[in-house]
Amino acid sequence: MSKAGRLVVLVSGSGTNLQALLDASADPSYGARVVAVGADREGIEGLARATRANIPTFVEKVGDYPTRAEWDAAIAARIAAYEPDLVVSAGFMKILGTPTLDAFPVLNTHPALLPSFPGAHGVRDALAHGVKVTGCTVMLADEGVDTGPIVAQAAVPVQPDDDEAVLHERIKVVERRLLVETVGRMAREGWTVSGRTVRIGNHTGGETT
Numbered sequence: 001m002s003k004a005g006r007l008v009v010l011v012s013g014s015g016t017n018l019q020a021l022l023d024a025s026a027d028p029s030y031g032a033r034v035v036a037v038g039a040d041r042e043g044i045e046g047l048a049r050a051t052r053a054n055i056p057t058f059v060e061k062v063g064d065y066p067t068r069a070e071w072d073a074a075i076a077a078r079i080a081a082y083e084p085d086l087v088v089s090a091g092f093m094k095i096l097g098t099p100t101l102d103a104f105p106v107l108n109t110h111p112a113l114l115p116s117f118p119g120a121h122g123v124r125d126a127l128a129h130g131v132k133v134t135g136c137t138v139m140l141a142d143e144g145v146d147t148g149p150i151v152a153q154a155a156v157p158v159q160p161d162d163d164e165a166v167l168h169e170r171i172k173v174v175e176r177r178l179l180v181e182t183v184g185r186m187a188r189e190g191w192t193v194s195g196r197t198v199r200i201g202n203h204t205g206g207e208t209t
């Protein structure tokens, strides 16, 4: 049974999901706290949010390394320095390699109902397809792109005049609530993974991660 008290959160942009986790973890009963925030780029609001909250930050840029494998190793080492129980990818726009995945459970939030519309542009792709309902997914990352086992999902309606920005903002309201609730339950109750099934709480029959 895994527990998720110490969180390292990875961001690449505005960090509103990060802010939701920071706000929730201000309550000691939440069961988890953000111990560090990492990013793949400088000058983003997600890093500024961490600094305002007096949370340590780090940046590892892919372009600073001769190979992707060296970046994979570098970001894994930066994460490891904070000894997380759970890494939360919250708008982090880089695919994490096995040095990170083999060392820590990584929870990712995606703005679509996986397995539909994986990748860097889930909202745009769902809108282009003409779906009437989309949503958000919280899943445990594996070596694939958004292929890991699903932990939680929530549906969000698409309105006729939606553009990508409007729809994404509607999704993000639901997504922040889903992520905060899911991380909190994982921290307080633990989780198990059996094949593609993730169970939160003290369930029998699952593999212990």
Ligand SMILES: Nc1nc2c(c(=O)[nH]1)N[C@@H](CN(C=O)c1ccc(C(=O)N[C@@H](CCC(=O)O)C(=O)O)cc1)CN2
Pocket (backbone or CB within 6 Å): 089, 092, 093, 094, 095, 096, 097, 101, 108, 109, 110, 111, 118, 119, 120, 141, 142, 143, 144, 145, 146, 147, 148
């Ligand atoms: N090993 C994994 N790492 C990550 C996953 C995952 O499922 N497995 N999810 C992503 C988050 N994500 C969707 O939820 C996602 C983000 C970015 C990309 C992507 O194609 N990235 C490109 C670069 C894009 C850019 O720099 O703007 C890349 O990595 O080369 C796909 C899916 C977090 N990490």
Ligand SMILES: NCC(=O)N[C@@H]1O[C@H](COP(=O)([O-])[O-])[C@@H](O)[C@H]1O
Pocket (backbone or CB within 6 Å): 011, 012, 013, 014, 015, 016, 017, 018, 046, 090, 091, 092, 093, 109, 110, 111, 119, 120, 121, 122, 172, 175
């Ligand atoms: N495929 C990855 C992806 O699209 N992630 C999405 O980026 C947004 C980041 O918002 P935030 O920086 O305000 O939390 C979130 O909606 C997250 O699901």
